[in-house]
Amino acid sequence: MAADAGQAPPVTNGTQSQGEPVELSISLPHSFGTKIHLHLTILAKCIMLFMSSAALDGAQAGAAMSSFIYAMPDRYNPTQPLTTSLYTQPSSQDFSTRLAKVLVRRTGKLCYIGGSVNLANAVGGGTVEEEMEAFRAIVAVVTAEVAKARGPDH
Structure with missing residues (x-):
């Protein structure tokens, strides 16, 4: 999935070696000031992804533990990937479950997804369009990182 032309490239914390976590930050082009922070670990057989969101105004001081999906x-x-909720929070369970299923289909790896993405502070207050924009951006960035980790021979 190609990134949108108006979307800024993700900001990473530098280079990563096999199995080390990489931290990414995604700016959403239509939700100015809203960023999604990703903590991604790519292992040989699985992916571990933890997500949170933040607004520039700092209204959301900390992110509470949210759903954790396998x-x-x-x-x-x-x-049709199989999913199970290891820890549930109704506000994020659906988003995290859908994301886990898509990432399993795209990467063929087991996925552990922990998400506390809250778009209530976004421009539209967390509309469906904003949620889908965030969803697509996360999928694009994670699949690109997995492809990089696999190397040019795959």
């Missing part, structure tokens, strides 16, 4: 490919039906 997803894995279904070898009998690869289009």
